[in-house]
Amino acid sequence: MLCSVLIVEDDLEMGVSLSESLKAQSLLPVLARSGEEAITIAKAQSPDCILLDLGLPDIDGLEVLQRLRRFCSSPLIVISARGSEVQKVTALDLGADDYLVKPIGPCELFARIRALQRRLQQPDTTSNEVRIGDVVIDLALRKLRRGDRDFHLTPTEYSLLAQLVEAKGRLVTHRKLLTAVWGGDAVEQTHYLRIYMARLRQKLERVPAEPEVLLTEPGVGYRLADFISQA
Amino acid sequence: MNAAPHFAKSRWLTRTNVFGTSTGRGGYPIVLRQLVVGVMLLVTVTSIAYFWEQDLGIPGVVILYFLAVVLVSYWSGLFLSVSSSVVAVGLMNYLFVDPRHTFFVGSAESWVTLVGLLTVSLVVSSLAHSLQESRFLAENERHRSEFARETLELLIGLESRQEILSLGCNRISAYVKRSAMLVSRSAEGFKTARVAGEEFVYDPSVLRWIHRRGIAAGPFTDQFASLPYWIFPLEPRYEEGVLLIVDAQETRAALAESDGREQYDDLKVIVQQLTLALQNERARRGESDALKERDDETLRNRLLASVAHDMRTPLATIMTAAAAIESSLDEGDLRKRHLVATIADEAGQMSKVTSNILAMVRLQWGEQALSADWESVEELVGAVVNRHANRSTTQARIITKVDPNLPFLWIDGPLISQVIDNLVLNACRYAPSTGLIEIHAHQTSDLMIFEVIDFGPGFSRAVIAAFDGLDGSTPVVDSDPLLGLGLSICKAIARVHGGTLSLMNRQDGSSGALVRMCLPMRTLKSLHQLG
Numbered sequence: 001m002l003c004s005v006l007i008v009e010d011d012l013e014m015g016v017s018l019s020e021s022l023k024a025q026s027l028l029p030v031l032a033r034s035g036e037e038a039i040t041i042a043k044a045q046s047p048d049c050i051l052l053d054l055g056l057p058d059i060d061g062l063e064v065l066q067r068l069r070r071f072c073s074s075p076l077i078v079i080s081a082r083g084s085e086v087q088k089v090t091a092l093d094l095g096a097d098d099y100l101v102k103p104i105g106p107c108e109l110f111a112r113i114r115a116l117q118r119r120l121q122q123p124d125t126t127s128n129e130v131r132i133g134d135v136v137i138d139l140a141l142r143k144l145r146r147g148d149r150d151f152h153l154t155p156t157e158y159s160l161l162a163q164l165v166e167a168k169g170r171l172v173t174h175r176k177l178l179t180a181v182w183g184g185d186a187v188e189q190t191h192y193l194r195i196y197m198a199r200l201r202q203k204l205e206r207v208p209a210e211p212e213v214l215l216t217e218p219g220v221g222y223r224l225a226d227f228i229s230q231a
Numbered sequence: 232m233n234a235a236p237h238f239a240k241s242r243w244l245t246r247t248n249v250f251g252t253s254t255g256r257g258g259y260p261i262v263l264r265q266l267v268v269g270v271m272l273l274v275t276v277t278s279i280a281y282f283w284e285q286d287l288g289i290p291g292v293v294i295l296y297f298l299a300v301v302l303v304s305y306w307s308g309l310f311l312s313v314s315s316s317v318v319a320v321g322l323m324n325y326l327f328v329d330p331r332h333t334f335f336v337g338s339a340e341s342w343v344t345l346v347g348l349l350t351v352s353l354v355v356s357s358l359a360h361s362l363q364e365s366r367f368l369a370e371n372e373r374h375r376s377e378f379a380r381e382t383l384e385l386l387i388g389l390e391s392r393q394e395i396l397s398l399g400c401n402r403i404s405a406y407v408k409r410s411a412m413l414v415s416r417s418a419e420g421f422k423t424a425r426v427a428g429e430e431f432v433y434d435p436s437v438l439r440w441i442h443r444r445g446i447a448a449g450p451f452t453d454q455f456a457s458l459p460y461w462i463f464p465l466e467p468r469y470e471e472g473v474l475l476i477v478d479a480q481e482t483r484a485a486l487a488e489s490d491g492r493e494q495y496d497d498l499k500v501i502v503q504q505l506t507l508a509l510q511n512e513r514a515r516r517g518e519s520d521a522l523k524e525r526d527d528e529t530l531r532n533r534l535l536a537s538v539a540h541d542m543r544t545p546l547a548t549i550m551t552a553a554a555a556i557e558s559s560l561d562e563g564d565l566r567k568r569h570l571v572a573t574i575a576d577e578a579g580q581m582s583k584v585t586s587n588i589l590a591m592v593r594l595q596w597g598e599q600a601l602s603a604d605w606e607s608v609e610e611l612v613g614a615v616v617n618r619h620a621n622r623s624t625t626q627a628r629i630i631t632k633v634d635p636n637l638p639f640l641w642i643d644g645p646l647i648s649q650v651i652d653n654l655v656l657n658a659c660r661y662a663p664s665t666g667l668i669e670i671h672a673h674q675t676s677d678l679m680i681f682e683v684i685d686f687g688p689g690f691s692r693a694v695i696a697a698f699d700g701l702d703g704s705t706p707v708v709d710s711d712p713l714l715g716l717g718l719s720i721c722k723a724i725a726r727v728h729g730g731t732l733s734l735m736n737r738q739d740g741s742s743g744a745l746v747r748m749c750l751p752m753r754t755l756k757s758l759h760q761l762g
Contacts, residue, residue, distance in 0.1 A: 011544050011548065013548045013552070014544060014547055014548040014551060017548055017551035017552035017554075017555050018551050020552075020555035020558075020559075021551055021554045021555045021558060024554075024555065024558030024559065025558075055540055081536075081539050081540040081543040081544060081547075082536060082539070082540075083539070083586075085602070085645050102543045102544060102546075102547040103543055103544075103546040103547030103549075103550050103551075103578065103579070103582045104547065104550075105550060105554075105575070105579065106550065106551055106554035106555075107554075108621065111621075190604050190605065191604075191605040191639065194605055194606065194607045194610070194639055197607070197610065198607055198609065198610075201609065201610075201613075207631065208609050208613065208633075209609050209612045209613050209616065209631040209633040209670075209672075210613065210616045210629070210631050211613040211616070211617060215613075215614075215617050216610045216611075216613055216614045216617070217614065218606075218610070218611060218614050218644040218645040218648040219602070219643075219644050219645035219648075
């Protein structure tokens with residue numbers, strides 16, 4: 001059960017307001033106002049979730065993220081005023097689970113934390129079958145079913161989908177997908193992704209332009225909507 | 232080109248090497264000196280032999296003459312060497328071989344002596360001359376290398392273009408001991424930049440041709456070989472560059488083909504050094520400009536990031552604080568709940584305005600450089616639909632009509648997605664909250680057309696006219712509250728993609744607004760082959 005949340009935020013008012021909001025959601029916030037303090041608290045208390053602001057007074061937030069990821073695998077959401085795609089991709093590639101641009105509505109933040117909570121509650125073992133709405137993906141048989149229709153997955157489609165399933169609803173960057181499926185030399189070939197994602201979308205979505213399963217973050221990557229793993 | 236330049240003092244009998252110094256290989260003053268020395272040597276030897284003939288004997292006299300011939304051969308050229316051999320044999324025969332005071336040779340022994348002396352003298356003369364020639368060539372080569380090395384070292388130490396050109400012109404003039412001149416080419420034409428010696432009159436059309444081709448012209452080249460000077464393009468093909476003109480008239484008139492070509496080759500080496508130095512200077516200048524531009528860009532980015540941070544953080548604090556207060560209120564305290572919700576909504580609105588202002592500043596500064604990639608229309612529209620679904624502030628529903636099998640577009644996906652999202656937000660603001668919003672995407676032969684349609688009151692004529700008058704960079708927030716920064720930014724983004732954005736009302740008789748964005752197509756060929 002997710003309960004403790006480490007808030008890494010140098011702005012005192014923001015940190016206190018966020019703490020109050022989280023308390024109202026029955027969560028246990030802990031506030032750290034610098035990078036070093038955040039690392040110390042994370043080592044000592046192993047929080048269940050981390051909210052990390054990138055603009056910190058002592059260490060750059062991205063470096064804090066890197067250092068946290070060396071010993072801590074708790075879900076981590078970056079909350080930053082820096083909203084460029086490059087920043088998002090960098091943070092996600094360094095191990096962030098999500099990236100939100102300030103100012104963010106508390107409702108959206110709580111929704112993201114709940115989504116992470118759901119993923120944590122799923123068993124660690126990689127399941128062969130996942131369900132997203134009326135879509136069932138069977139990785140063992142390389143098949144997917146939408147409603148009462150069965151679709152066969154080509155090897156490349158399967159590899160892409162396996163990467164997204166493995167991420168359990170987290171955003172997976174273009175670079176990660178390209179490297180995993182086509183190798184390190186293909187990181188610039190984003191049109192490969194567009195082609196195969198278009199094919200996957202045809203199989204996964206009822207209306208491809210109104211996606212419910214395969215979600216796109218333009219310029220950053222893809223994620224699967226929240227799903228249920230089945231053993 | 233038609234007027235001959237002034238030349239240095241003529242040295243038509245003096246063979247000069249490329250350094251302009253006497254070579255000692257037969258130049259007039261040296262030949263005279265060598266002739267005098269040779270004659271004196273032979274006279275001295277003859278005198279010694281004449282007075283001490285009894286003591287020396289014929290073998291001694293022969294050795295004395297032989298020594299004299301060797302010395303003359305060593306110090307002088309081939310002609311004097313051979314001449315001294317012949318004269319020595321003649322003197323020997325006339326003064327010391329019987330019958331004396333005639334050139335008649337009386338005995339076989341005398342014949343052998345004289346022919347031996349002549350043969351040995353000629354062989355030694357020839358060898359001495361070859362040795363001297365080799366020494367001269369080696370010396371000449373050393374001087375040329377030394378000069379080229381010195382020039383290179385001097386050029387390496389120079390930073391500015393003016394210094395490089397000035398040194399180059401002076402060195403070359405000193406090298407050939409004649410006039411040299413630099414001519415700079417600009418948009419206005421050719422202009423004399425520097426003169427060492429006398430100024431040349433040139434034909435601009437010839438210079439233009441040479442500069443464009445980037446090849447040297449003048450004597451011993453394949454281009455304009457009859458010119459009285461050489462022309463070297465130092466910065467060929469650049470819009471603004473410099474050409475070097477070097478006097479060659481004396482060379483053509485006085486030097487043998489091989490020596491003239493040697494001079495030209497030497498000049499080419501120095502010109503290459505000069506060209507390289509100028510290229511390096513250009514590269515340094517370009518690097519410096521790029522660094523300055525990068526610093527400026529970094530500074531602007533930092534400023535924008537700082538402004539974004541300073542404006543967004545308080546808004547985030549207000550929104551979060553409002554949520555915290557709201558969570559602490561009683562369920563029944565509707566008045567306070569409404570007030571807190573208003574604070575949060577207004578902060579959210581302020582946040583959108585802030586984002587729009589920053590986006591507009593980025594576009595105006597040119598900071599929003601396009602990061603183009605092949606993008607799927609379906610994905611972009613889908614992302615907007617997904618974003619809309621996650622917003623809790625509206626109940627409006629989106630319907631999409633996206634043509635199947637649309638080609639990929641070469642665009643900045645996040646920016647175009649932002650445009651469609653802004654148009655949807657705009658539609659949500661003015662259309663009924665529970666109404667429908669339609670997103671259409673289809674293609675014509677050369678355009679990709681996106682349309683966002685609502686069922687609201689539509690645009691007034693004044694708004695449409697005001698929007699059409701926008702140049703894509705000037706926001707008109709004051710002119711009409713309906714025309715916020717959001718639409719101005721959308722138009723600017725469409726324009727940076729080479730497209731258009733226009734406002735209109737629905738044309739099917741229903742009430743509602745229609746915003747159309749047209750982007751030029753740039754489809755990926757053989758897309759399916761890539762799969």
